[in-house]
């Protein structure tokens with residue numbers, strides 16, 4: 001206030017403020033994205049491999065160093081899906097449908113958890129190459145339609161599968177083709193991508209490369225909603241049909257179904273048994289996104305009782321509590337089990353959605369987010385390197401809440 005008059009003398013002062021404002025913001029972006037450089041895949045558009053809005057796909061890249069020079073994490077960004085032409089038209093004008101649009105700082109490529117370069121937080125992967133793939137197709141990189149669609153005046157391209165192939169080619173050219181070790185990972189919609197793309201990720205790399213996959217919060221259930229309806233099934237049916245994903249789902253799964261039921265192979269539980277590479281499932285049995293979006297979306301919960309029940313189970317009445325218990329049991333049942341070499345699991349009963357790119361959850365800071373005393377970082381690292389197979393199938397009791405949440 002004291003300096004206001006002085007500044008006011010010059011008519012140009014507001015421009016100075018604007019400049020200062022821009023500099024401060026540019027700085028914030030730089031410090032968040034310091035580790036990464038955006039790589040737009042060259043030549044992708046010519047091959048028809050484009051984001052929803054027709055822009056070229058891309059990923060953020062951070063080079064490996066030391067013993068990690070030849071090791072690669074490909075981490076797939078999450079962000080739900082679009083399930084109709086109208087929904088996808090809106091998405092095409094957002095950072096989840098275009099690489100020309102940048103999201104809020106909170107959506108920037110994380111440098112935390114399994115993506116951290118701090119060996120204290122991330123001892124096994126801190127010095128690896130990281131490619132953080134921008135999620136820009138709206139269907140977990142599974143869609144494929146030749147002809148663009150016009151909706152609400154927006155031309156939309158459903159080309160997730162071509163985008164996937166273009167990104168894999170580009171990464172191979174950047175050095176991944178000779179990786180010693182490679183990990184495909186992702187959370188939420190990116191966790192679902194990881195489950196669907198794990199086998200083909202194995203196939204694009206040389207046989208001598210150690211290849212494993214890590215799906216965080218990629219299990220979305222086909223479960224009745226609060227009103228006994230099929231909200232979840234309708235949602236994923238919309239995604240599958242809008243993007244025409246059927247040709248990119250596991251063929252063992254689709255070939256055992258009638259044509260009009262093949263879309264069901266988009267659900268993780270229907271394809272996990274056919275994944276042809278070792279995969280580790282990190283999942284909450286109290287997945288906050290699913291409970292609040294698929295099981296009991298806002299429009300089914302006008303009084304907010306479900307929402308408060310999900311956030312504080314002490315407030316649940318018996319009907320709502322049994323819906324939560326049913327969800328937990330189905331999650332554990334659907335994930336199933338496998339041999340510890342081929343399948344790792346950390347299935348925790350904590351209200352959470354994504355966990356691997358969070359410093360505290362990943363490293364179990366203060367004993368939090370642990371199962372039988374093991375952190376997800378320890379369990380996953382042991383499994384990845386086969387150091388110990390003792391605590392790599394960790395599953396909480398399905399009708400419990402983990403005391404370390």
Ligand SMILES: *[C@@H]1O[C@H](CO)[C@@H](O)[C@H](O)[C@H]1NC(C)=O
Pocket residue numbers: 303305306317318319320
């Ligand atoms: C619990 O709350 C829900 C939502 O308000 C309601 O539909 C249900 O009937 C209630 N159940 C009991 C046993 O009161």
